[in-house]
Amino acid sequence: MKNTILIIDFGTSKVHVNLIDTENGEVLTAVSRAYQTIIKSPGFAEIDPYELWHAAEHCVGRIVCGVHKETHIQGISFSYFGDSIMAAGENGEPLTNLMLAFDSRACAQSRELSANIGEEEYRRITGGICSSDDSGAKILWLKQNEPEIFKEARHFYTNQEFVLKMLGLGAHLDVTMASRKMLYDVRGKEWSGRLLDYIGISPDSLGHVVESMAVVGEITSFGSVRLPRKVPVIIGAHDCDCGMAGAGADRAEHGILADITGTWDHLGYISRKSADTEIAVKSGLMHTYCGPLPGSSVCLGAFPTSGAVIEWFMRRIVGDINPKAYDSLWKEVDFRHLGQEMFYPYFSANQGMFTGLGLGSDKGKMFAAIIEALTFEAKNIIEICGASASTTFTKIHIGGGASSSEKWLQLRADIFEKPVYKLRNTEISSLGAAILAMTALGVYETTEDAIRNTVIVERVYRPDDRRKQYYRKKFEKYKQGCIQAARV
Numbered sequence: 001m002k003n004t005i006l007i008i009d010f011g012t013s014k015v016h017v018n019l020i021d022t023e024n025g026e027v028l029t030a031v032s033r034a035y036q037t038i039i040k041s042p043g044f045a046e047i048d049p050y051e052l053w054h055a056a057e058h059c060v061g062r063i064v065c066g067v068h069k070e071t072h073i074q075g076i077s078f079s080y081f082g083d084s085i086m087a088a089g090e091n092g093e094p095l096t097n098l099m100l101a102f103d104s105r106a107c108a109q110s111r112e113l114s115a116n117i118g119e120e121e122y123r124r125i126t127g128g129i130c131s132s133d134d135s136g137a138k139i140l141w142l143k144q145n146e147p148e149i150f151k152e153a154r155h156f157y158t159n160q161e162f163v164l165k166m167l168g169l170g171a172h173l174d175v176t177m178a179s180r181k182m183l184y185d186v187r188g189k190e191w192s193g194r195l196l197d198y199i200g201i202s203p204d205s206l207g208h209v210v211e212s213m214a215v216v217g218e219i220t221s222f223g224s225v226r227l228p229r230k231v232p233v234i235i236g237a238h239d240c241d242c243g244m245a246g247a248g249a250d251r252a253e254h255g256i257l258a259d260i261t262g263t264w265d266h267l268g269y270i271s272r273k274s275a276d277t278e279i280a281v282k283s284g285l286m287h288t289y290c291g292p293l294p295g296s297s298v299c300l301g302a303f304p305t306s307g308a309v310i311e312w313f314m315r316r317i318v319g320d321i322n323p324k325a326y327d328s329l330w331k332e333v334d335f336r337h338l339g340q341e342m343f344y345p346y347f348s349a350n351q352g353m354f355t356g357l358g359l360g361s362d363k364g365k366m367f368a369a370i371i372e373a374l375t376f377e378a379k380n381i382i383e384i385c386g387a388s389a390s391t392t393f394t395k396i397h398i399g400g401g402a403s404s405s406e407k408w409l410q411l412r413a414d415i416f417e418k419p420v421y422k423l424r425n426t427e428i429s430s431l432g433a434a435i436l437a438m439t440a441l442g443v444y445e446t447t448e449d450a451i452r453n454t455v456i457v458e459r460v461y462r463p464d465d466r467r468k469q470y471y472r473k474k475f476e477k478y479k480q481g482c483i484q485a486a487r488v
Contacts, residue, residue, distance in 0.1 A: 002071045003443070004028060005434040006063065006231075008056050009079040009239065009427070010159055011262070012100060013037065015052070017059035018427055019067070020434040022074065022443050025425050025454025029066060031059040038097060043104040046097035049086060049162050056163070057223040064225055073228065076219070077437035078236030079243075079429040080160045082180035085135040087142060087153035092165045095149050099138050106137035109144070113137055116198060125195065127179065127186045128287035134182035140199050154205060156181075160235070161207050167219055169233060174212040176238040176298070179289035181206065186289045186297075212237040212292035213440040234437040237292040239429040240266045240300055245292060246432030247397035247423065248455040250447055257385060257393040259412070259420075260428060261400035264307060265374065267381045268300035271389060285381055286388070292436060293447055299388050301381040303374065309345045309352070313370055318363060332364040333371070335411050338470055341369040344481055345377070355481065371408060372471075375415045376478045382416060396420045397455075399428030406461075414467040415475065424458040431455070 002021065009016040014034040018027045033055040038046040067073070083101035088094055099105075114122060114130040122130045130137070135156065143150040155161070158181065161171040178184045183199075183206060185192045191203040210216065218230045236242065240260050244250065247258035252271040260266040270291045286301040314321045318329070340356035343366070354366065386393055396418055402408055403426045413420040425431050435450040444450035 002028075002068075003074050004071055005437045006060070006073050006076045007079065007236075007430040007433045007437075008060065008076070008163075009430045009433065010052065010056070010081055010163075011239070012081045015055045015059055016427065016430065017056065017063055018430040019063055019071075019073075020430065022434070022438055023453070025431050025434065025456065027425060027427055027430070028071075029063050030427075031062045033059050037100070041105075043107075045100040045103040047084070047100065049094050049098050049157075049159070052098065052159060053163065053166050053223070057225060060222045061225040064222075064227060067228065073231055074443065075232045075234055075437045075441050076222070077234040077433045078160065078163065079239040079433040080158070080163075080177060080236065082158075082177065082238045082240070083133050083135070083182075084159050085138050085181070086157050086162065087139075087149055088155040088157050088162070089152060090154045092155060092157070092162075092171060094162070095153055096142070096146075098159055098162075101133045103138070104132045106134075106141040107132045109140040110134060110137040113140065113195075113198070117194065121194070124187070125185050125192045126182045126287075127289040128182060130182075136181075136183050136195055136199055139201060143200060155207070156201065156205050157207070164216060164233075164235070166223065167217075167233065169217040169219070171207050172210050172214070172216050172235060173207045174210055174214065174235045174237050174292070175290035176212055176241045176292050178207070178209045180238055184209070184290070189290065210235060211294055212241075213294070213436045215440055232441065234433075234440045236433045237436065240268065241270070241292045241298050242432030242436070243399065243429040244268055244270050244298065244300075244432065245435050245447065245451070246425070246428030246430070246455065247399055248451050249397060250293060250451060252389040252391055252393075255392065255394040257382060257396050258428070259378070259396050259398040259400075261398065261402035264302045265378055265402070266300060266302045267378060267385065268298055269385060269389060269393070270296050270298050272296055286384055288388070292432075299385055301384060303345070303377040303381070309370060309374065313367065317366065329364060329367045330405060330407060333368045333407065335368060335372075335407060335414075335467070338467075339365050339368065341365050342474075342478060342481060343369040343373040344478075345370065345373050346482070371411065372415070372474070373478065375408075375412055376475055378412070379415050379475060380479075382418075394418060397423060397457075399423050399426040399431075401426075409461045410464070413461040413463045415471045417463050417468050417472065419463070420461040421457045422459045422461065424456040425454070 243260035249258035
């Protein structure tokens with residue numbers, strides 16, 4: 001009998017459902033399905049919650065239909081994209097779509113919150129800076145722009161709460177997803193009275209908070225999909241926080257930093273003590289909040305326009321967004337032949353620019369400069385992580401989409417000046433959710449035991465001495481260029 005955990009991993013554009021072997025963390029079966037991002041007006045970005053639910057239901061159905069009779073599903077758990085919010089009625093029925101993190105309609109409301117709460121106090125409460133990504137700003141937008149919906153709303157759900165409600169398990173959310181609502185006091189471990197009073201909502205509207213390894217019930221079916229037997233459901237966590245566990249970055253003192261690549265390039269760590277919020281959050285790139293392991297916290301950072309910059313280059317400069325065109329550029333690029341081209345990716349402030357272009361510059365060299373710049377930004381986050389944790393991270397464990405590019409993995413090692421460990425199971429958010437579930441169900445006594453057996457290194461990329469020296473100088477030049485760009 002092969003024992004497995006079924007993981008439903010919700011990304012911002014599609015859901016991945018993975019059946020994971022509890023013995024070694026291997027993905028035995030995987031099915032995914034996309035959902036549409038709805039753009040009703042400029043700045044809006046939404047997902048129909050029912051489309052998200054039916055996509056998951058479809059994928060679970062396909063996997064369950066193919067499960068061998070000798071395969072035992074021991075539990076079901078989840079990994080969720082963060083910073084989404086929707087209004088729901090008395091019985092949990094959606095009154096709006098899920099508003100996504102990059103839905104920017106609430107810029108004015110985020111400024112209002114920051115001005116009235118105070119940026120320092122907001123940081124102290126939530127572990128992050130106030131922005132239009134935040135649920136509080138979006139709820140305030142509803143209050144001011146859709147007053148009838150706001151008046152009717154009894155709940156403000158994340159995707160996690162909605163899915164659990166659809167499973168008949170109640171609208172729970174775990175501490176990481178509660179933290180990502182940016183209305184949770186991450187020090188006091190409760191909804192912030194100061195923020196809720198200002199917005200005009202009650203703690204009951206935001207949900208019941210539990211630990212990320214909580215078993216929230218048992219189910220015999222996933223929507224219309226009949227399961228082979230009654231299966232316990234572990235609540236799971238925010239996808240990046242699952243990714244840290246799935247990368248083996250469960251203790252900062254072990255010196256391992258997780259690099260979770262995808263639409264955004266996230267880097268971070270789990271710690272048994274609180275990170276230095278002032279160092280981390282004042283950078284504008286980091287959040288610190290409640291972690292997925294009992295008594296833990298996380299420090300998570302990302303460069304906010306990394307995916308958008310590459311898409312801009314492919315669309316506007318290359319003129320082709322087909323994946324084949326992207327793959328062709330990667331085949332052409334060679335970081336061993338060092339050029340003078342530099343790129344500064346500050347598009348969000350209209351300060352993006354190329355320098356060092358000459359008659360020999362072409363699309364391949366410009367693309368290389370973009371990839372170098374995004375890797376410099378990742379190095380900057382690594383340095384902030386080290387300062388906030390008062391430790392030196394000696395290893396980078398990487399998973400996600402970018403871990404398939406050997407050239408980029410070697411470039412990361414050269415720029416980071418640290419070995420980069422490619423993991424065998426690159427679906428690290430799914431693996432992390434499985435690690436939490438396996439520990440909760442007693443498959444492994446501790447998360448450390450689960451990580452030891454399932455997080456397996458496939459290959460190590462070590463810094464090249466010559467290129468390391470070159471990129472150390474180029475990184476300093478890059479930082480100076482960023483300072484000059486900010487003055488323009």
